[in-house]
Amino acid sequence: MTTTTTEPVELNPYEEDPLLVVDALHTEIMTPRGALKAVDGVTFSLRQGETLGVVGESGSGKSVMGRTVMGLYRSGGNMNVSGQVLLEGEDIQSMTARELRRVWGSKVGMVFQDPMTALNPVKKIGTHLTETLKEHSKLDGKAARNRAEELLNLVGIPEPRRRLDQFPHEMSGGMRQRVVIAIALANNPRLLIADEPTTALDVTVQKQILDLLQRLQAELGMAVILISHNLGVVAGRADRVGVMYAGRFAELAPAKQLFADPRHHYTRALLAAIPKLEQPPHVRLDAIEGAPPNMVNPPHGCRFAPRCRAAQEDCTHVPPRLVPTDQSNLMGHKRHWYACYHPVSHDTPGGE
Ligand SMILES: Nc1ncnc2c1ncn2[C@@H]1O[C@H](COP(=O)(O)OP(=O)(O)OP(=O)(O)O)[C@@H](O)[C@H]1O
Ligand code: SF4
Ligand SMILES: [Mg+2]
Numbered sequence: 430m431t432t433t434t435t436e437p438v439e440l441n442p443y444e445e446d447p448l449l450v451v452d453a454l455h456t457e458i459m460t461p462r463g464a465l466k467a468v469d470g471v472t473f474s475l476r477q478g479e480t481l482g483v484v485g486e487s488g489s490g491k492s493v494m495g496r497t498v499m500g501l502y503r504s505g506g507n508m509n510v511s512g513q514v515l516l517e518g519e520d521i522q523s524m525t526a527r528e529l530r531r532v533w534g535s536k537v538g539m540v541f542q543d544p545m546t547a548l549n550p551v552k553k554i555g556t557h558l559t560e561t562l563k564e565h566s567k568l569d570g571k572a573a574r575n576r577a578e579e580l581l582n583l584v585g586i587p588e589p590r591r592r593l594d595q596f597p598h599e600m601s602g603g604m605r606q607r608v609v610i611a612i613a614l615a616n617n618p619r620l621l622i623a624d625e626p627t628t629a630l631d632v633t634v635q636k637q638i639l640d641l642l643q644r645l646q647a648e649l650g651m652a653v654i655l656i657s658h659n660l661g662v663v664a665g666r667a668d669r670v671g672v673m674y675a676g677r678f679a680e681l682a683p684a685k686q687l688f689a690d691p692r693h694h695y696t697r698a699l700l701a702a703i704p705k706l707e708q709p710p711h712v713r714l715d716a717i718e719g720a721p722p723n724m725v726n727p728p729h730g731c732r733f734a735p736r737c738r739a740a741q742e743d744c745t746h747v748p749p750r751l752v753p754t755d756q757s758n759l760m761g762h763k764r765h766w767y768a769c770y771h772p773v774s775h776d777t778p779g780g781e
Contacts, residue, residue, distance in 0.1 A: 440472045440681070440751045444761035447474035448619055448652050449498070454512035456490075456497045463725040464509070467493040469676030471512075472751070476762060477619070480646060480653040482663025482684065484699070485673030488721055491656045494673070495622045497522075498654070499539050500529045516620065534565030538613030542625040544605035547612075548597040554581075554608055555593030561615045580611040585641055603634035607641065614645065621646070624656045639666060660699055664688065669762060672696045675722050675732035678751060682765035692754065692767035694737045731770070739771050 442450045456468040467490045475481055483491050496502045497510055500521040504510045514521040516536055524532065533539075541547055548557060558577035562568040568576055574593065581589035584607040597605055606626065613621060623642060627635035643666055646653050655663055663670055664684070671681040672695065680693040691697045698717045719736035722728055728735060730745035737744070751766040 440766055442472050442474040444474065445476060448477045448517060449475040450513065450515040451498060452513040454494065454497060454514065455510065456493050456502055457509040459507040459509070460725065466676050466724045466727060468497060469724070471678060473671060473678070473681060475620070475652045475654070478650045478652055479669070479762065480655055480667045482667030482670040483654060483656045483673060484658065484660050484663055484670060486721060487658055489673040490676040491673055492624050495539070495624045495654060495656055499537060499622055500524060500532070534561070535616050536618055537620045537622065538618040539622045539624065540609050540613050540626045542628045544602065544609045544629070545597065547609045548605060550597055553593065554595050554597065557608065557612055558615060561612055565616045580615060583614070583645070584611045602630050603638060606630060606638055610641065614649070617649065618651055620652045620654070622654045625658070627662070660703060672699065675727060676724060678768065679733065680767045681751065683763060686765050692765070692772040693769045694739050694773060695733045697773050741771060744770055
């Protein structure tokens with residue numbers, strides 16, 4: 430077991446001319462049991478054209494974070510949001526509803542898990558697209574219909590002209606999700622937030638949709654936040670990966686580094702839980718025991734401590750902050766950050 434010697438430093442989200450800056454974001458949801466800290470201090474930045482994978486188990490705050498970044502969740506009612514979200518320097522959380530609609534139509538798009546909820550069942554596919562185009566790019570009539578056809582073609586829908594006159598229920602789940610992606614892309618957003626975009630689809634269609642997103646990201650040069658509870662989904666698709674645990678990043682690193690050299694014990698346990706094909710079926714996989722904490726009354730100190738095999742007494746006082754690994758000469762997005770007092774190291778057997 431090694432103890433980190435790195436002095437704690439705050440993650441600086443403002444490095445390298447970012448497209449998106451998320452700084453000390455907190456989203457509390459008032460519930461009958463008290464204020465639930467769904468997002469509890471998330472900081473990161475995203476560069477133009479970059480893909481950030483956000484992974485974590487159910488309830489870790491991924492969707493609430495995505496929706497708060499998008500400005501769908503704001504202070505008011507049962508929500509309390511603090512911290513900053515700057516998209517190309519504009520503060521999303523302090524915008525008026527009108528300003529937000531402008532940003533949604535032009536700078537940021539979102540794709541949710543279930544394509545059916547994003548589409549109005551009584552509206553034809555063409556109407557969904559032309560309405561979005563009319564509202565934001567002032568395209569009308571034939572020009573809007575032509576652009577709608579172009580967009581369906583872009584997302585790989587065969588016979589796009591015929592599809593414009595279909596209703597959502599006349600399409601398969603995979604085709605509907607392609608339509609939702611086409612709508613999100615209608616006005617060339619700089620940022621796409623994809624929240625479990627394939628969870629509701631069967632396995633072969635999942636891969637097709639993920640490949641489509643990857644191709645569009647490269648062709649259109651947009652940045653993507655790809656949210657998933659499955660590390661396998663972001664592997665090979667994200668430039669960087671943030672591992673969320675109980676409303677925060679436990680680790681944030683370039684994808685290859687995170688997979689090859691995880692420092693947080695939660696990341697390591699997640700990686701160990703991925704089934705390996707070469708393992709004979711009778712070998713028990715290393716599942717993560719225990720449950721995530723109650724975020725109305727989270728534990729003091731490291732939130733993973735009750736489930737961590739490497740926990741020590743000093744883990745339970747003050748929550749660990751993100752610190753960089755020793756390669757501190759690496760700049761911004763190349764840095765590997767983790768929040769752990771006794772990180773996984775190479776010289777401990779089994780890495781723990
Ligand atoms: N509208 C809401 N009202 C009350 N609690 C909510 C609401 N939305 C989310 N939560 C709670 O906030 C926490 C974080 O939820 P969130 O949906 O962000 O998790 P997640 O990481 O996206 O999980 P999953 O992988 O299941 O989608 C959970 O405890 C959830 O129950
Ligand atoms: S800080 Fe302590 S409890 Fe938390 S992951 Fe690291 S070793 Fe485990
Ligand atoms: Mg979710």
